[in-house]
Amino acid sequence: MPIGTGSVEYERMGVMEPERRSSEKRRRRPKSFQAGPPKGMPERRKQPRPPLAEIRRAASLTLLPNAVLVGATRIVEFLIVAGIGFAIYLVHVSREPGLHIVYLAAVAAAALVYCGLVQSFGLYTIRAFREFTSSYSRIMLAWTLVLAAFMAVAFFAKVGADFSRVWLGGWYVSVLSLLLVERLSLLILMRRWLREGRLYRRAVIIGGGEQAEELIRSLEASPNTDIRIAGIFDDRGNDRISPLVAGYPKLGKVKDLVEFARKSRVDLLIISLPMAAEKRVLEILKTLWVLPVDIRLSAQNNALRFRPHTYSYIGNVPFIDIADKPIADWDFVQKRIFDALIAGFGLVVLAPVMLAIAALVKLTSRGPVFFKQTRQGFNNELIDVYKFRSMYTDMSDAEASKLVTKDDPRVTPIGRFLRKTSLDELPQLFNVLKGDLSLVGPRPHALKAKAKDRLYADVVDGYFARHRVKPGVTGWAQIHGWRGETDTEDKIRRRVEHDLYYIENWSVVLDLYILLMTPVALLKTENAY
Template identity: 35%
Template sequence: MAYRQTNSRTILQRRSSLSNLVQQLLDGGAVIGITWGLVTYYTGGFYSAYVNMMFLMLGIMALTYDRFAIYRSNATYIDKAFNLLKAWSLTFLVLVVLAFLTKQSDIYSRSLIAKIFVSGYFAQLTLHYIFRIIYQKVILHSQQSEKVLIVGQSKLAYYLQHKISSNPWIGEQVIGFIRLPGDEKQTSGRKAPGRKADPMILGNIEHLSALIDQYDISMIYVVTPLQSSKALEDIYTNTLDKHVAIHWIPDIFSLRLVNHSVKEISGIPVITLSETPLIGMRMLLKSLEDKLLSALILIAILPILLIVAIAVKLDSPGPVFFRQNRAGWSGKSFKIWKFRSMYVHQEEAGKLKQAQKNDSRITRVGAFIRKTSLDELPQIFNVLTGDMSLVGPRPHALQHDKEYSQRIFDYFARHHIKPGITGLAQVRGLRGETTEIGQMVQRVEADIEYINNWSIWLDITILFRTVFAFTGKGAY
């Protein structure tokens, strides 16, 4: 029999609150007021070009502020200030790119835009601080915290308890833990290991109904590992008459996840365990970043490219450039551009030897350009053709991909995003020859961390750090 959805209401719902709406209105009002005031003061009027800019800015804010969860996160004020700065900066970066692409940048005063940026940020920061104080002093104190039970004893369950207990904004109080079938046996009444202040472990699943009545519980979080998901049905059916809210948190974090998320297909909830972060608008933003910045970088480094090309040609016989097949986004093969840094030689059939310190195959010029990473500069052409990105996991030789994929189980997760000229692993010093498998494991971990946390802001940060990481003990 075919499955039929009996309710047209979408299953996935975004939670919102009046406080979030008020904060959004305050931020929007502050941006409108500051833009109108500064433009009027410095230009003598509020012209149509600035009206268009203001409404466009509000629209972009809605997207970037949602991306950084400005109104949905329960972060500390310092974290909120930093996230607000990133979202506000990305808003203006998009504005600048759009003005450049539409050839409208000359219409606007750069100093005025800078004043709007600085004033707008500090105005919002002040409003967030005042609203936070009012909310904590008045609203939270007038509300009674909801009493919560957590079903499960995994690391994620304890992490959830820590987050709830350390964050007064949530308005919940964890009373204790309930053991799932298969959880490590512990004596009832024993405190959670390693945490003196943790709630007591109150009992097993069969005690749940009585504990709800005993502690006047209004909410239950069920944190189940993959093999214990069946227990959720029993918990749900046995508590229907208890008038408690039940939230399910599937414990999938024992897996190495790549850009995990929760979404829906026609109202059906879908938990994504592995996916590229470059989807829709994010892919467009990454592409614009690569094309615009690489074009500017190419203009800036063109004299260096010419000088290095001449030096390579004069130093030893052979081609100026080294071309080699590499695996890119989704494992698709492409030819990488590099300046040749070794004497022309023939590799052993089926083997590829990594460059080593004092390698006799490396030329005099090659030693210098490898040490300074100048040999990587021609990859700017790979970025312009779309095979690579400015920032991403470094593409390895195909033979190395084959070797390391057999020894590191999540090695190919690196291919969920375009390879880059520089990356998070490189600015952390994880480059050069990998004599031990642990060194490559560290690279892979950094690459997956980059994929899971990708943003334009992170790319800019890595590019900035790359300037100071051009040389190092790992480069030869």
């Protein structure tokens, strides 16, 4: 399958989408670049490009990581095999005297062996999910082998006569039937997600010229790549490099890529520069490390060769890993489940407290109970964060152009207590359930928040790197005392340092530790006004 282009970018540039293989729109290049895939690599079959509307949707839809899809499928099939065996046991066998523990052990063992066998057959891959006929025939073989092995073990252990034939036959047929439905449903979903572009990483290449062109052709010739290239970014002008590289457009300079990645989904940055250009690579990384994406350095034309395990691969093309998107794949799933469970439990437990606070806010000053403030969230997206109102309505400052100070006349009496104890933040549990915030992460700052008289981004170099993960209700900086007023530039620098430490060292255990330490940290109120 050819690597698709970002047609929406061509539209924005005011030009028609070029044909990738049109020799009229390519610069003349050496024969080695025109010879197709390298020797020994299979020729990739051309397929029709998706229509423009579908590519446009793919730029905004969420990527579905292959590792998560494969893992989820493995879990579902384990539950199918074990669940059906256990259900038939409850209905038909559980009231009869016999080997009940052995039944349950057999169900669990069969499910584990089945998943292991299917894994060895190569059926837990995106490609296998798309090839229903061959995949399901091997699934039937795997399940048949598992039941045959089970019967052989029971026979040689001289307990075969103790097992219900109805249970065994019903288990065999029911599992095959449900696996048929599951794999057909997965096939339908895969086709839909492929059309939408959810299963492909959207990549951009940094650096044009012949080196980028050769890289693109190698990626196109490689089997089973999971990327779609949106375009090229290069600081050189059109007088030095062609505005089209292997049919892909130059979309701007490197400095333009940060804004591009925040407005259009980008999952992977590929730097197509020689390793010898160390200074230039470092300059690029200094600009781009604030983005929540994977960054890879092409090693295809590198004269210095390392051991194979040094590289990561996209298809057959080697890369050196420069940076990984933080909290990705299963880590993201774990964190989201953790957030949803704890936030939902917290809302139930704290509901009486929140109702009491709402009544006090309403009774002690005129205006709404809640205060909504626009802040910067993941990848600099604007989100609405909710708090209990702590200031007089006619004195509120939604953009926080002037931070609250000690004995600030804008704060209500009840608001002063709420801010010191951080109880005004409790409505942000709704933001967590909505998915705008995480329970733990860098605190979201107001758009015009300042340290002294300077915006935070002007004080801290690389400030926006803290937005590579979702912001949180509490965080590593807060439990270390870096909360409240930022009347000096050093305070915001230290806060950002702690935020970056959290991003690089995240784990569920760390999140749990921060949550447990937050009530202790709230006892220190000297900087909270």
